[in-house]
Amino acid sequence: MYLNSRQKRQRVLMMIFGAFAIFFTGYPHIWSVYQPYIRELTGWTEGQTSMCFYLSMLTFVFGNIFGGRIQDRYSPKIAIAVGGGIFAAGILLSAFLIIPSPLPMYFTYGVMQGFGQGMMYTTILSTAQKWFPHKLGFASGVVVTANGLCGFFLAPVSRVILAEDGPKTAFLLIGSVIAISWVLGCIFIKNPRQAGVRETDRPGWVADETPSLEKEKQYTSKEMIRTRKFYYLVATMLFGLISYFMISPVAQGIQTERGIDVSIAVTAVMLGSIMNASARLFLPSMADKIGRVKCVKGVLVVSVAAMIMLAVSKSMFTALTTVSVVLMYGCYGGIMGSFPSLTSSIFGLSHSGENYGFVMSGIVIATLGAPFVANLLTANGFDTNMGFIVGVICAALSVLFILLLERELSDKRAGKDFGNQEEKKQARVITAK
Structure with missing residues (x-):
């Protein structure tokens, strides 16, 4: 540019x-x-x-x-x-x-x-x-x-x-x-056009001569919600975040309940906050080079592993509880940091603000759904560990939906993952709006 x-x-x-x-x-x-x-x-x-x-x-x-x-x-x-x-x-x-x-x-x-x-x-x-x-x-x-x-x-x-x-x-x-x-x-805060950047100022945005029509398309919100990609994306966010919300309210209490020192439990929450912030920056930047779906898929696989460790550490290797808490904070940051650029990569930049607002419906459902599930389990006599087992299932479902999304994108793009090359081609038709 x-x-x-x-x-x-x-x-x-x-x-x-x-x-x-x-x-x-x-x-x-x-x-x-x-x-x-x-x-x-x-x-x-x-x-x-x-x-x-x-x-x-x-x-x-x-x-x-x-x-x-x-x-x-x-x-x-x-x-x-x-x-x-x-x-x-x-x-x-x-x-x-x-x-x-x-x-x-x-x-x-x-x-x-x-x-x-x-x-x-x-x-x-x-x-x-x-x-x-x-x-x-x-x-x-x-x-x-x-x-x-x-x-x-x-x-x-x-x-x-x-x-x-x-x-x-x-x-x-x-x-x-x-x-x-x-x-x-x-x-x-102003967009490039307001700052006087014109399309002709940006020859570096032009990619190769044969971009596909799919890559050039700038989806409106109405067009976006008619695609399977949108629902796979929302479901991935929803189930990925429910796993985190099952842990977040009890992150400190579950550690002390399992015999971990309070100072270690507090330190774990602080480290988790650092992991959260770090993942928001480094994972999306890494995805610019290796591909967004691939990066998100890696985060979700880690969340499955962390939830499994949390569930089994109740009776063995209680120190894994602390490790799991820190990892889940990092996975939350990875999801929240990666989804804005992933959404824009799939549906284009022209309507990215409104489009991401609709994708964020996954956050609302997860925020309301996690406490509902936790209260339902408590009302039926299940302990906190059962909630973590539900978290394992949700994390696994998020992996399933990102795989479905990956297959959908591969069908449209000859098996190529979304990443930096796609964005360069797509930028040919994006104005400085």
Whole structure:
């Protein structure tokens, strides 16, 4: 991609402030740190308090779809301006709604935060990929890594503020920083066309003379959901993430329950967070070279092995429990980091924002399905280990669906896996939109 010095600077600024803005989209994942303080002040039940998290995750996907459509049809600036404003306002308003009724907080922390985050998340991902059409994995990996690092940095900061000044101050302070990231995003996040990059500026995007029609096709969302590839992709994400969500809520407790020292259990969770963030960056970048389906398939095979180790380590080699927890955090990061570029590789960049929003329906189903399965097993007298066995089955199903996806792509592309070469050919017909 041939850019002048000004355009290169704009690309760097886009990545920096895009990563800064997307960092805060990981904020709902530290809600468990806030829960005890919110419950103490309001008297809400655990279920009422947890609903804030689930609402934010549910509306996050709808925000992705809406924000993707806005930025695909108009510009990233509009999607960032609207989504970031909703997001920041939701957090700031939550500071004044710590009251006996949870309904107002459901709207501000749950609906407003989730929807606004979703609009920003898909917009930043899609815009980053358009700046790096030959390195989709690297571009999406950088910004998604920022999302994964949110919990690592904001959780301890939130604990200090909550302990000293309470949740109102925490919402106001963090909401103010979110507002700053929103303003900076509005200023610096722009697509290549807005930065003056023209098709003729990018001769390096032209590939060989005989790309297939399939590789040139830029799917709209309506066209995408009519393909088997879409459902294989969603099913792969769904079952891959359910395995992780079966572990995540009990990652520390299951280790101590099996006789592992508390300090080791806490260290494992911290290492898992590092693995999560690292996988989001390195795996998509690796997929640029070796192929996306191949990379995702490797991650899912590791998740099957980790879930099996977790299930059998109850009665033997309890240290494997710790190893399994760390590996599953890494697999989660690998899935979340790889799927944006995988989706764009399959369905094209022109409508990538909205398309990925629909693919993320797998996250919603997994987020709601995992606790439902866990509660169902508990209600029928099964212990936590049975949940891990269910996790093994789900992980195996995710491998099955990625194999079906691979076969579908091979049928269309003469057995060639998606990777860097495909993207170079596809970029012939992608505008700088």
